[in-house]
Amino acid sequence: MAPARIGIVTISDRASSGTYADLSGPAIEAWLRRAVTSAWTTDYRVIPDGFESVRDTLIDLADAAGADLVLTTGGTGPAPRDLTPEAMAGVIEKPLPGFGEQMRRISLEEVPTAILSRQEAGVRGRTLIVNLPGKPASIAVCLAAVFPAIPYCLDLIGAARIETDPAVVAAFRPKGA
Ligand SMILES: Nc1ncnc2c1ncn2[C@@H]1O[C@H](COP(=O)(O)OP(=O)(O)OP(=O)(O)O)[C@@H](O)[C@H]1O
Numbered sequence: 310m311a312p313a314r315i316g317i318v319t320i321s322d323r324a325s326s327g328t329y330a331d332l333s334g335p336a337i338e339a340w341l342r343r344a345v346t347s348a349w350t351t352d353y354r355v356i357p358d359g360f361e362s363v364r365d366t367l368i369d370l371a372d373a374a375g376a377d378l379v380l381t382t383g384g385t386g387p388a389p390r391d392l393t394p395e396a397m398a399g400v401i402e403k404p405l406p407g408f409g410e411q412m413r414r415i416s417l418e419e420v421p422t423a424i425l426s427r428q429e430a431g432v433r434g435r436t437l438i439v440n441l442p443g444k445p446a447s448i449a450v451c452l453a454a455v456f457p458a459i460p461y462c463l464d465l466i467g468a469a470r471i472e473t474d475p476a477v478v479a480a481f482r483p484k485g486a
């Protein structure tokens with residue numbers, strides 16, 4: 310079985326310019342290392358905020374690099390340069406609004422400003438794309454909230470099969486799947 314290809318995209322003007330070190334992309338990778346037990350490879354990119362940079366990177370990961378799953382972090386808020394959802398609209402073919410709803414619901418139990426994130430998810434071809442907020446502390450909270458549904462979603466869209474460590478996160482596959 311070919312390893313799953315997982316794209317990790319940090320969307321941040323300041324991380325991409327070196328103003329601060331990116332902590333959120335590595336936090337995604339560290340969480341995946343604990344959670345995903347089947348073989349996977351990563352394609353990690355750090356890019357500036359902006360419609361074109363996000364759109365072009367997501368399309369490249371999905372169509373050229375053949376990513377099964379892409380996790381982004383940053384650019385989901387209401388500030389002028391936060392354009393991740395606008396770029397997503399030009400990339401995804403099938404929105405999956407439940408992802409954003411669930412991540413905000415769980416995050417709101419921790420921080421009231423979770424309501425400011427316009428994070429979403431959707432499918433392009435055989436690629437599932439999920440947005441996470443920029444704050445490093447939001448990564449584990451949001452991934453734990455939605456990851457149980459991700460392996461079965463990948464099955465349904467014809468992407469790679471992934472297995473998880475139930476001690477970290479239990480993948481839910483309906484009986485018979
Ligand atoms: N990738 C990251 N690595 C480390 N810290 C981050 C990252 N993204 C955000 N942060 C922290 O969260 C705070 C709020 O982030 P903010 O929402 O302004 O980021 P952004 O809009 O995603 O990216 P930026 O403003 O850098 O383009 C930042 O001041 C920083 O402390």
Ligand SMILES: Nc1nc2c(c(=O)[nH]1)N[C@H]1C(S)=C(S)[C@@H](COP(=O)(O)O)O[C@H]1N2
Nearest residue numbers: 383384385386416422423426442443444447
């Ligand atoms: N779990 C969690 N979600 C969170 C946060 C957080 O600290 N933890 N920060 C919020 C804040 S302050 C903002 S502005 C929005 C958008 O962040 P982004 O623009 O960096 O993506 O995510 C929100 N979601």
